[in-house]
Amino acid sequence: MDRRLTPFSGRVALECLRGAVEAEFVSGEAGAVAVALADLCATPDGARDRQVVLGEPLVVVERRDGHCFVQMGKDGYCGWLAAGAAGPAVAATHRVAAGATHLYPEARVQAREVMALPFGARLAVAESDGKWARVAGGFVPAMHLRALGDAEGDPVAVAERFLGSPYLWGGNSRDGIDCSGLVQGALLACGRDCPGDSDQQARIGEEVPEGAALRRGDLLFWKGHVAMVVDGATILHANGHSMDVRHEGMAEAIARIAEQGGGPVTARRRV
Known part of the structure; x- marks a missing residue:
């Protein structure tokens, strides 16, 4: 087990x-x-x-x-x-869809924030005027929220909200995130089931045969690492080489990872 x-x-x-x-x-x-x-x-x-x-x-x-x-x-x-x-348990109605947001004690941008809220945080919205949503403990900018069940359509666009975020092993927020955390957050936001670690993620979806054209949103795996395909020449990943979330040329990344001892691409998956 x-x-x-x-x-x-x-x-x-x-x-x-x-x-x-x-x-x-x-x-x-x-x-x-x-x-x-x-x-x-x-x-x-x-x-x-x-x-x-x-x-x-x-x-x-x-x-x-x-x-x-x-x-x-x-x-x-x-x-x-x-x-x-x-x-x-919380009867949540919405989730934080922005990369991050804040909880305020009152519906006023000048108010000192109560706490930072990460992407994916789930909240029960009592009421909203379109600008501010009232939740337990205060108010959150309504434009940073999305109703639970209102899935997004492009996991790459979701992941790009984390561009520049520092790499953190096991991290799942814009303050620090790793490769599998980035992929999981993006896929869950799009209504697609996704486990937490890259070795588990390498078993979801269907295999893309070697040599077949890759599509936006496909996943590339190495031993202990995963990246998202942005287009035919570019990937997006949280990586320990640059220590952040960034775009990288696909061919360059494959060559660099192999040269640094990370081995070849082990799987190509379409979710």
């Missing part, structure tokens, strides 16, 4: 695993991410696997010593959060 997708803390597991592991079994507690951005870790206070954002649904499997083991609703990813990062 892939530990990233297995709701088993090592002591407590969800009922769906009964018969597969030895554990105390629970039905889990429905909730949501309660902070703007949180690290989802392999162990309590351990290495970051991914990041999760405000309002994303989750199931709490176990609470222990100031941490909680959860399974995320968007992709089934499992890991540990600080206990305060998991709160009650």
